[in-house]
Amino acid sequence: MTNVAIIYYSSTGNVHALAVAAAEGAEKAGAEVRLRKVTELAPAQAIAGNPEWAAHAESTKDVQEAVVEDLVWADAVLLGTPTRYGAMASQLKQFIDTTGSVWSRGLLAGKVYGAFGSAGTAHGGHESTLLSLHNVFYHWGGLIVPPGYTDDIQFQLGNPYGVSHRSGDGGPGEPVLEGARYQAKRITQMAAALARGHAA
Numbered sequence: 001m002t003n004v005a006i007i008y009y010s011s012t013g014n015v016h017a018l019a020v021a022a023a024e025g026a027e028k029a030g031a032e033v034r035l036r037k038v039t040e041l042a043p044a045q046a047i048a049g050n051p052e053w054a055a056h057a058e059s060t061k062d063v064q065e066a067v068v069e070d071l072v073w074a075d076a077v078l079l080g081t082p083t084r085y086g087a088m089a090s091q092l093k094q095f096i097d098t099t100g101s102v103w104s105r106g107l108l109a110g111k112v113y114g115a116f117g118s119a120g121t122a123h124g125g126h127e128s129t130l131l132s133l134h135n136v137f138y139h140w141g142g143l144i145v146p147p148g149y150t151d152d153i154q155f156q157l158g159n160p161y162g163v164s165h166r167s168g169d170g171g172p173g174e175p176v177l178e179g180a181r182y183q184a185k186r187i188t189q190m191a192a193a194l195a196r197g198h199a200a
């Protein structure tokens with residue numbers, strides 16, 4: 001069994017929808033999945049002031065919060081974030097910044113990693129946000145497995161770095177959800193192949 005951790009932050013639900021689709025894709029590919037949100041850092045007053053944010057926080061209150069052990073447990077990890085000024089959200093960065101003790105023991109190295117996201121506009125930082133996560137994976141000694149153009153769905157979506165939704169036109173429908181399922185399937189299959197290689 002391949003262990004896949006899908007860890008994300010979402011204020012208004014776009015990245016959450018991609019994370020759920022990714023979990024479906026990994027499970028269908030035979031993975032055991034941990035779908036986890038990172039801890040919210042924003043003040044309650046800020047959340048309450050945005051009806052979409054408040055509604056999403058309420059509807060996902062039962063999603064388990066990520067802990068560093070989820071990364072250690074996983075053979076493959078997908079991290080998801082909304083774009084914040086062209087980079088990852090601080091909530092996800094805060095989670096990443098709690099990994100020092102496992103990183104220093106080499107417990108994050110040699111795993112398969114990928115990133116997905118959502119930005120409001122077409123040119124508002126999809127790639128730079130995904131690359132801000134890829135930079136972390138280099139430091140962790142991870143094997144970055146991007147979706148590239150390895151499936152027809154990727155030719156429709158056109159982002160080889162990772163699935164990233166443009167939310168200015170509304171929430172993610174097909175085909176972007178299909179892209180998230182495909183990205184998760186691909187990292188699951190790559191992690192399984194890596195495990196077989198180590199065992200041989």
Ligand SMILES: Cc1cc2nc3c(=O)[nH]c(=O)nc-3n(C[C@H](O)[C@H](O)[C@H](O)COP(=O)(O)O)c2cc1C
Pocket residue numbers: 009010011012013014015016081082083084085086087118119120121122123124125165166167
């Ligand atoms: C503080 C802040 C900064 C943002 N920066 C960008 C940006 O640089 N480019 C962009 O296209 N969208 C930007 N957005 C929009 C979000 O990335 C976008 O709405 C995203 O789809 C939200 O995902 P979520 O629904 O999962 O929270 C920003 C939003 C906020 C609140």
